Amino acid sequence: MRIERAELFIVRLPMIRSFATSSSRKAEQAHVLVKLYADGLVGWGESPSPIDPYYCEETTETCWHVLKDFLLPLTIGKEWQDSAELARSYARLKRHGFAKAGLEIAAWDLLAHAANQPLHALLGATRRAISSGVSLGIEERVEDLFALIEQYRSEGYRRFKLKIGPGNDVAVIAAVRERFPDLPLMADANSAYTLADLPTLKALDQFGLMMIEQPLAHDDIIDHAVLQAQLETPICLDESIHSVDDARKAIDLGSCRIINIKVSRVGGLGPAKAIHDYCAARDVPVWCGGMHEFGVGRAANLAISGLPGYSIPGDVSGSDKYYAEDIVDPPIRAVAGAITLSDRVGLGYAVDEERVRRIAERYYVSQV
Numbered sequence: 001m002r003i004e005r006a007e008l009f010i011v012r013l014p015m016i017r018s019f020a021t022s023s024s025r026k027a028e029q030a031h032v033l034v035k036l037y038a039d040g041l042v043g044w045g046e047s048p049s050p051i052d053p054y055y056c057e058e059t060t061e062t063c064w065h066v067l068k069d070f071l072l073p074l075t076i077g078k079e080w081q082d083s084a085e086l087a088r089s090y091a092r093l094k095r096h097g098f099a100k101a102g103l104e105i106a107a108w109d110l111l112a113h114a115a116n117q118p119l120h121a122l123l124g125a126t127r128r129a130i131s132s133g134v135s136l137g138i139e140e141r142v143e144d145l146f147a148l149i150e151q152y153r154s155e156g157y158r159r160f161k162l163k164i165g166p167g168n169d170v171a172v173i174a175a176v177r178e179r180f181p182d183l184p185l186m187a188d189a190n191s192a193y194t195l196a197d198l199p200t201l202k203a204l205d206q207f208g209l210m211m212i213e214q215p216l217a218h219d220d221i222i223d224h225a226v227l228q229a230q231l232e233t234p235i236c237l238d239e240s241i242h243s244v245d246d247a248r249k250a251i252d253l254g255s256c257r258i259i260n261i262k263v264s265r266v267g268g269l270g271p272a273k274a275i276h277d278y279c280a281a282r283d284v285p286v287w288c289g290g291m292h293e294f295g296v297g298r299a300a301n302l303a304i305s306g307l308p309g310y311s312i313p314g315d316v317s318g319s320d321k322y323y324a325e326d327i328v329d330p331p332i333r334a335v336a337g338a339i340t341l342s343d344r345v346g347l348g349y350a351v352d353e354e355r356v357r358r359i360a361e362r363y364y365v366s367q368v
């Protein structure tokens with residue numbers, strides 16, 4: 001396979017409800033979409049980076065820059081057979097997982113079309129129904145949080161993740177737990193605490209949380225090991241894990257008992273699958289994290305969620321959780337808390353290309 005041409009788009013979509021974490025509040029997303037042409041086929045990818053560098057160091061602009069000025073020049077015209085071989089041509093490029101994922105997902109879509117198979121089949125999915133959870137932002141009024149939980153619970157969602165941060169933690173979790181005693185519940189701190197907050201974090205142990213996600217610094221695995229030794233609740237790492245080596249070190253140190261694998265954070269589906277395989281061999285459960293993906297990135301998340309080690313419902317909800325109108329047709333839908341993988345070749349959802357071209361606020365096409 002040889003990429004002959006590439007197009008980049010920045011598409012901005014308003015979110016149906018603004019979403020706050022301990023590190024930022026968002027009412028819209030602007031993601032880079034990647035379209036690759038190779039061997040008479042096309043493939044689509046998405047870099048679902050937030051606009052600002054408050055989740056990790058990447059932004060929409062850095063994705064655009066790294067894709068246009070480095071990833072495309074390093075890959076266009078090169079011959080490759082699989083995503084690992086393609087990735088070797090940009091192995092020198094450090095980090096920038098979101099930028100890489102945009103290219104890499106599109107490469108997998110090409111491979112799936114070349115093999116005339118759905119992407120999930122190519123990745124080795126063993127299950128067709130993907131259990132779906134929701135991630136709920138910090139709300140000013142706990143009544144609003146209750147209403148959202150009621151809504152998504154009635155839609156059948158199977159796991160509820162609440163964003164927490166200093167000043168928005170024990171009392172909120174206590175209130176939700178009291179109101180919903182049996183809810184499959186977890187909390188995500190997005191790296192807002194330090195070991196000095198041990199009493200607060202230990203206080204969360206009493207609520208039967210499935211896990212607490214990334215309580216400490218985004219680049220830490222040492223303090224997380226100290227914390228995990230003092231908590232009953234399993235720690236799940238998100239921000240800290242970028243590679244199989246990161247997963248190995250965190251598991252060896254006892255820094256976590258669960259890993260959230262985000263296709264975007266780790267640089268694409270190949271690295272996500274490698275981390276999944278490693279965690280499965282070490283008996284560490286994983287689940288699919290999300291970054292408010294549009295339909296392309298969401299379809300990639302869904303496809304990999306069919307792998308056997310993805311044993312916990314992830315942050316893969318229907319398109320309608322965030323967007324009134326997605327860029328794929330049909331939109332992705334959860335029914336009774338599960339999304340069924342599509343039988344169609346490739347990502348399984350067609351990009352509404354007319355709309356993408358119409359609303360794109362920036363466009364680039366590689367020179368031949």
Ligand code: OSB
Nearest residue numbers: 055135190289290291292293315
């Ligand atoms: O930490 O998982 C996170 C969204 C933006 C930045 C970080 C995170 C999130 C989410 C949303 O939790 C998950 C989703 O896409 O539904």
Ligand code: MG
Nearest residue numbers: 188213214238
């Ligand atoms: Mg997280």
